[in-house]
Amino acid sequence: MKLLHLADLHLGKRVNEFSMLKEQEHILEQVVTLACTKGVDGVLVAGDVFDKTVPSVEAVSLLDDFLTKLAGHHIPVYLISGNHDSVQRLSFGAHLLEKSGVYVAGEYAGEVQKMCVEDAYGPVDIYLLPFIKPAQVRAVWKEEAQKIETYQEAVSFVLQKIQIKPEHRNILVAHQFVAGASVCDSEERSVGGIDQIDVSCFEGFDYVALGHLHGPQQVGRSTVRYAGTLLKYSFSEIQHHKSITLVELGKKGEVEVQTFPVSPLHEMRQLRGSYEEITKRSNYENTDTADYMRIILTDEEDIFDAVGKLRAIYPNLMRLEYDNARTGNSQMMQAVPAVQExxxxxxxxxxxxxxxxxxxxxxxxxxxxxxxxxxxxxxx
Ligand SMILES: [Mn+2]
Missing domain, CATH: 1.10.20 (Histone, subunit A)
Structure with a gap:
């Protein structure tokens, strides 16, 4: 059985005030194409479908379009809500969507939704666990869960309630912060790391399709994995290799994970130098000047209307900074990650x-x- 694993679509997101809709549309087309060429049996979407709890009309219609295309190819979709999604809005029409093979787990109300599918090797159980917080688990389970304080306790409690069949192949789709994974600037995480859970929570699952952290990565074992975003949403992700994850299940115990690179309309990159160097034709003529740029000018004097002038060359200039004696920016920039940590x-x-x-x-x-x-x- 082949499944695509996606997460953190953040449809409707703006990055440094630039709309990512066209990029997202472009990248979702690549997802549909890959799903068709690989003949996948389903697409897992591990939360943060939208960037905002009240998504824009354009973002909603982009999701609509994506789901309609997959349904048109008879590819089922298994989707959960993330911390950026509104549970109620994402759940709208869920029962109707099921008829088209789109399974949405918006809200955790005491039961982890389970979808049973089958292939030549037997049954596969797909569990859909939306993003949960300790307070939600307490609210649902009342007395039994009153002692639950941490995310770790909440997720363990909820997963222990599932009676997984060990002889089946079991997949979990979840949206949580697993300790030990690497983070970046475009994620919204809780304070002081209280939202972290241990990878051992997922024992018994043959594959765990995670969302929440934006860098594609495995945690603990190769079959517990963050798909990561399909696009770079902050300059801290310049070095990321964004990809689509394909999971192939053979017989019980056989799981193969492959990644396929995606190509955005415009890359994200950073340039540093004097205004003269950066605007010198020979320095930019063989580069893609439409990339999303962060430019750090090293001139001692501010350049009049630098943004306006630089945008004549680099239309998608997102950020302009100075690094010179006055700003002491080189020190400041080193200080930024320290503050974020x-x-x-x-x-x-x-x-x-x-x-x-x-x-x-x-x-x-x-x-x-x-x-x-x-x-x-x-x-x-
Ligand atoms: Mn996210």
């Missing part, structure tokens, strides 16, 4: 120290930690 409590504590000239007390820190945790937890 810090949790909000740590950042708040630093700010507190700057404001008050004394460090935050342990009690204050603990209070803040609790408060931030609660805010994240209750945020739906």
């Amino acid at each position: 810090k949790g909000p409590v740590e950042l708040a504590a630093e700010f507190f120290r700057m404001q008050n000239n004394k460090p935050m007390e342990e009690e204050q820190k603990a209070y803040l930690e609790r408060l931030i945790g609660q805010v994240w937890e209750e945020k739906i």
Whole structure:
């Protein structure tokens, strides 16, 4: 059985104010083509279908188009909601869609949706677990789950409720943050890593199709995998090789994972140099100037209307920065990842120290930690 594994489509996303709709349309066409040429038996979409809980009309019609095309080729789709999706909106028409072979698990209401399919080697059970938080699990299971506080406990609890048949081949589609995986700037993760779960939660599943983290990667074993986004959504992803994951199940215990590179309309890249170097024809004439650009100018003097002038050459200039003695940007830019690695409590504590000239007390820190945790937890 062959299945495509996709995740984090983020339809409707804007990157540095540039709409990604045309790119997304282009890349989804590649998905449909690959699905047809490989003769797949289904497409798994592991959450974050839309970028916003209230997606734009264009984003909705892009998904509509994609699902209609796959249904037209009689390729079933198994789709879950991610932390960016609105459960209710994604679930709209779910029962009607099932008739066309589109299975949507929008909301976790106590049962993990299970789809049973079959091939020459026997049954395959596909479990669809939407993005869950501890509070949701407590709300559904009441007393039984009152002690659940962490994501780890919540996901373990929910998965233990599933009576998987060990003789079947079992697939799980999920949208969570598995500890040990590498992260990038376009993801929305919780504070202080409280949303992390351990890969051991997934024992018993032959393949785990994950969404949430945007870099394609395996976690723990080759059969627990983040498909990653199909496009680069931040400059921290310049080095990523975005791809479509194809999973092939043979008889029980045989799982093969392959990736197929995708090509966007425009690449994302970074240039650094003086205005003169960057605008010199011989330096750009053999390059794709329509790429999404981040340009770092090293001139000591600001260039008048640099963005306007540079866009005459690089129409898709997304970000312009200066790195010179005045901005001290080289230091600043090194500082940026350091800031991003810090949790909000740590950042708040630093700010507190700057404001008050004394460090935050342990009690204050603990209070803040609790408060931030609660805010994240209750945020739906
Ligand atoms: Mn995402």
